Amino acid sequence: MIEVINFTKHYGDFTAVDDLSFSIGEGEIFGFIGPNGAGKSTTIRFLATLLRPTSGEGRIAGHSVTDDPMAVRRVIGFMPDDFGVYDGMKVWEFLDFFAVAYEIPRGVRRRIIGEVLELLDLSHKRDDYVNGLSKGMKQRLCLAKTLVHDPPVLILDEPASGLDPRARLEMKALLMELRRMGKTILVSSHILSELADFCTSIGVIERGRLLAAGSIRDIQRQIRAHRVLKVELTEGPTDRAVAILQDDPAIRSVEAFGQSVTAEFHGVDEDMGRLLGRLMAAGVPVRSFAEEPLSLEEVFMMITKGIVN
The missing domain is CATH 3.30.70.100 (Alpha-Beta Plaits)
Structure with missing residues (x-):
């Protein structure tokens, strides 16, 4: 479902990502890990069609990231590591805004928003203003807006960042449920113990280069x-x-x-x-x-x- 093929990104003389290649199969949860500055967010922004590569290619659900970005945007749900919400907008209005952006017809938007709110356990917050939500609820809302068009692929950059322990556990449970629904998920995180609990495979990146990729068990056997x-x-x-x-x-x-x-x-x-x-x-x-x-x-x-x- 996700392929990165010899992706390289230069900023002047600085190489952020160097000849990176990996693939993620349908229905997997792929944990993308590495120290700060390793190139994780650069790679994620490339896959989300927000960044042009210096060289290389990416494909999501068969669509080229560089040649057909609009098709890619229809099949992905992207959750950045830092996002804002709009003052004066209610939760359902926030989701409706993104549903309109994805050209979901007016007649089905209300039903879809209700289903997404129920999945994310946000139904009781439907009429609350988004700027009054807690950090954990805002994270849930951002994940909810990535789901309004029912994408088969989710790309999540540090989705549990800044959450308290309970909220992190709830986020992990949500990701596991989304996998059971058939989603393919790429997730980056610094909370390694939690990734180990639910990721089917991982990729380790440092200084823009992929050091290892595969199931945790296979990588363990490679290095010990x-x-x-x-x-x-x-x-x-x-x-x-x-x-x-x-x-x-x-x-x-x-x-x-x-x-x-x-x-x-x-x-x-x-x-x-x-x-x-x-x-x-x-x-x-x-x-x-x-x-x-x-x-x-x-x-x-x-x-x-x-x-x-």
Whole structure:
């Protein structure tokens, strides 16, 4: 649904984005992450048809970003990282304004606005003035206006920026619901732990270059040579579990702390099943047995160098 092909953007002698390429499949939530100044917003503005590239191309739902921007605008909903609202305008009037801009007929606008307000849990704010809304409600309203024309692709630049913890959780729930409705979503954010909860894939950018892209699990395996197993016991000493793990050819090192045993694992998935079977057969009281993945924060710190343009 979204393709970026060798996108480059220069501002004079300064290169904001350098030969960037990635793709996002239909129905995915793609987390676009990177430090400040990495080129995220430049790329997002290009995809939203607000910025001409120095070179390269983009395609959304089959439409060229550079050659057919009006077709792209019909199939995307764009939420910028900073937006304003109009004084003296009510919530429904704000949405009606954008519905008119998208040439939605008068006869269906009222129904569409009602549906969008209900989806975003804003029905009770329908007749409130937009400049009197809280930060969280304004964020919801901005997301609502991106949905009035029912676009299949959403491009959201820091949608949870400045929100309190409850409002961030509500925003995450909304994005997950929109994916269930079939939307393809590109979302940038600095709140990495929340992206890990609901993104199907991520792209990591630094100094205008893409460092990694794909599912979080695939990227974890690319940057860490081994996997880590964590075994939690219900009771008793860990001696038997440690001895069994140390004796296995798929294990390189083992550490025990309290009722937990952590092992460096160099095998395949079938070896995990075999190891668990050995522990159970030996009567080790296993409470949980699982691979311990890297967190998205750890992935980010291992990939990036902390350098900004």
